[in-house]
Amino acid sequence: MAILDDEFMRRQPRPLRRSIVLCCVSVFSIALAAGCTNEPGGPTGPSASESSPGQQGADPSEASARAEKKLGKQVEEVLDTAEVSDGDPTFVEAGLERVSDGFHTEPELIRGRSYKLAVACAGKGKISLSVVLNDRVRQTVQCDGVPLRLRITASAAKARIVTEGIPGVTGMVAWRLDKADR
Template sequence: MALLVDELMTKQPRPLGRSLILCASALSVALVTGCTSDSGGPSASASSPGQQQKSPSNGSDLTDEKLGKQVEKTLDTAEVSDSDPLFVEAGLERVGDGFHSVPDLTRGHSYKLSVVCVGKGKISLSIAVKNPVRQTLDCDGVTFRQHLTSSAAAIKIDGDGMPGATGMVGWRLDKADK
């Protein structure tokens, strides 16, 4: 009887069990390696010790950055401060992403909206106010300006790229001087 118990306790795993263990180990190593390797993709960590941040591999990222700076310069939003008593809000987006804003405005006050698109193609701009505004803007860097008066209803501002349009679009909303 002792021989039988000893034989069961020292028995090696079956070949199938050994294969499953090896397969699971190999899969674990592959997953860990895949998750920790630096692929340079968007999920790669730029703050890993000993690694330098890579420049964008996509030329459109550099173009968007250049066009974005041009929009900011045109709208004078690069250095805008919340301490400016007339400033309400500003934004910058890729034309393909569009922009959508529902600013918090004071009823009965007047505002100035400025929109600039830089790149290729056109955007469709709509401003939901008492008398809705719909405008097609060329992405030529020319500023579109609209005077707004806030009513009881929220004002909604939407800018969407038309098919084939590329570049950057920005907006700035300020209180009107009185």
């Protein structure tokens, strides 16, 4: 009896079955990729009319981000921190945070030197501001966009400046620390 080799003994997939399987896999892959998009007007994304600002059905996180950006610009303008330069000899530091996150900074100060601290909060509610040198000074700041200005004299090389949101607060908080004129 003769042994037939390779070609005749191996089971060969049917060309039609292979084509159908490849076609189904391709169609499924395309459908899956199209279904996972968040493009406006896509299967899971909002239509252009739903995603426009102020429209009903707009994404709450997008509206929140726009509001935070607007409030952030407001407090930066009040404190003139948007274009602050490290070349300014009186500038020490500045920053911007969500009130819910608060800010925590420990600037290195020159003992005996006076500094001007300005803190502005914009949004709704109040925050608590703590300035710790040797003693702790605690103040409540209304989130109305009006800056609180304090003059502090460094009695230690490091200061700790912290804000915490009082429950229910929303918005942005900015601060700026400058060396005071002698």
